[in-house]
Amino acid sequence: MGHFVGTLENRVKLQNDYETFIIEADLHSLTTLSKTPNLVPEYTRQVVLDNISAGLDPSKVTFFIESTVPEIYELAAFFSMYVSHNRALRNPTIKDEITMKGLGDQFSLGFVNYPIYQAADILCVKGELVPVGVDQRAHLEQTREIARDLNSLAGKEIFPIPEALVGRVGRLPGTDGEAKMSKSLGNVIYLSDNVGAVTERVKKMFTDPTRLHPNDPGHVEGNPVFIYHRAFNKNQAEVDELEALYKQGKVGDVVVKEKLASALNEFLEPIRARRAQYEAKGKKYLDEVIFEGTKKARSLAGETLETVKEAIGMGYFNGMVR
């Protein structure tokens, strides 16, 4: 659900006004799945299904898989000749992820390359507007730098300078109030959770740790239950009222949580319905969506790569070798 308010929601909104590309950056999964790469394709399909369930219309949007488009990696290799090693290591998202995943100094070179791959993900289709979570903004800054540097090298605009579109909720905390949601911490509510699962997860949510009795005045700032209410409850008047009562010690956690569970389930209902609808079409349908999208993206990425090479004078045999 954090992913929804961070970026998915914006993707859904933009699909009607922009030609929309959704990349599944599957190679990056190997940061945590390096020993079991065979799990990656199924995870990737689930992410696509999540996107579709969230409201992205496969007849409007191009879904594609990074690791089926070699041209992206060559673009990235090119870019990496124009990004200093120091600059790559200074990326705050890279630093954060090292801390969060407890990687210590045991991270791969590919992990350091990741912001560069991401630049290629975006620029291979000449992306102009990129819905990102706050924690991805640093990556986009890197992408913008690369686009500017390559344009300057080429002496003309070969890339747009992509803009970030940050979601309306900066960073949704976990159900335990932790800044980062993570599957391994079990503090996540999934778009695919059913009614019972959501109710259970909400019951276990952290609230105001300073409040000992239901009629103590409570705090709503930083209180995960109220943050989720604000983010997902369609009835914001109800949230105003609950907040007021909570501050006065006139409503207990149990009631606030019951109302949150209802609100979340109402919010998730259309998402669940779309998931069921597309699941019924079967894995083959999903693969077709991904396959067609990937073919289209690969063709565009090939053109982009050739444009770059031509522009900087390294276009030997452009378009002829394949």
Add this chain to the structure above:
Amino acid sequence: MGHFVGTLENRVKLQNDYETFIIEADLHSLTTLSKTPNLVPEYTRQVVLDNISAGLDPSKVTFFIESTVPEIYELAAFFSMYVSHNRALRNPTIKDEITMKGLGDQFSLGFVNYPIYQAADILCVKGELVPVGVDQRAHLEQTREIARDLNSLAGKEIFPIPEALVGRVGRLPGTDGEAKMSKSLGNVIYLSDNVGAVTERVKKMFTDPTRLHPNDPGHVEGNPVFIYHRAFNKNQAEVDELEALYKQGKVGDVVVKEKLASALNEFLEPIRARRAQYEAKGKKYLDEVIFEGTKKARSLAGETLETVKEAIGMGYFNGMVR
């Protein structure tokens, strides 16, 4: 000429017994040519011409250009998920090159990736035997590690573990006795130098710095003139004799150098003849050689990439997207 005794000579020998692939790793040129990428294609052609002049037969050997084979970079991206950032930085060749080129901490991320690209260069055609200069042996060690790790991940042999074949002269010093030859230091003799140029360069060579008069006893160890005599003079009996006389102070630098210039020019004669012969065929012929080789290599690299993905369970749409 250092390149000749380091690897070219072995390439020429091996071409009759092995299917031989010669890659031009042009993207790496951007380490020094990042501001003028448009110079890269002509340099690359000259390197191919050098190889052919040295005796590589374009009817036997496959020449190909790295940056026209995106599959190499995807292979490298894959590999980089399995190489730790620390391991990449520990590469002694990377460290040496940073010192030699005076890069300080101003080197690109692509520069750090280079040994990984090199692994992909070799493994994309399933290379078994790699003629290398001593200073490239560390890169090959990295390649061997990657091949072993990927085989272990796949649970079967998808790559051979390539062997290094180091040239007969470990590292030819520059004409000034410096360990490294470099164009910018001007201490290089080129395979393309004509008779006059070679004679001039030999005249300026450093000899035994401790020897003040022609009849002082001289040192031949570490003396560039004698190192070049040993490496290139076809009449090794003459070298034995000159060494003996030099140690006794019975032959002067001038004579030793005259004989070296003759020896080098004799050595270079067939190389010059082949260069003239292929230059006469024109740039179009050379481009055809490179084009055909690149097409062949790209097809092989594509198969290799698909083999890897299939073997580790990430083979979505293998061979179908293009």
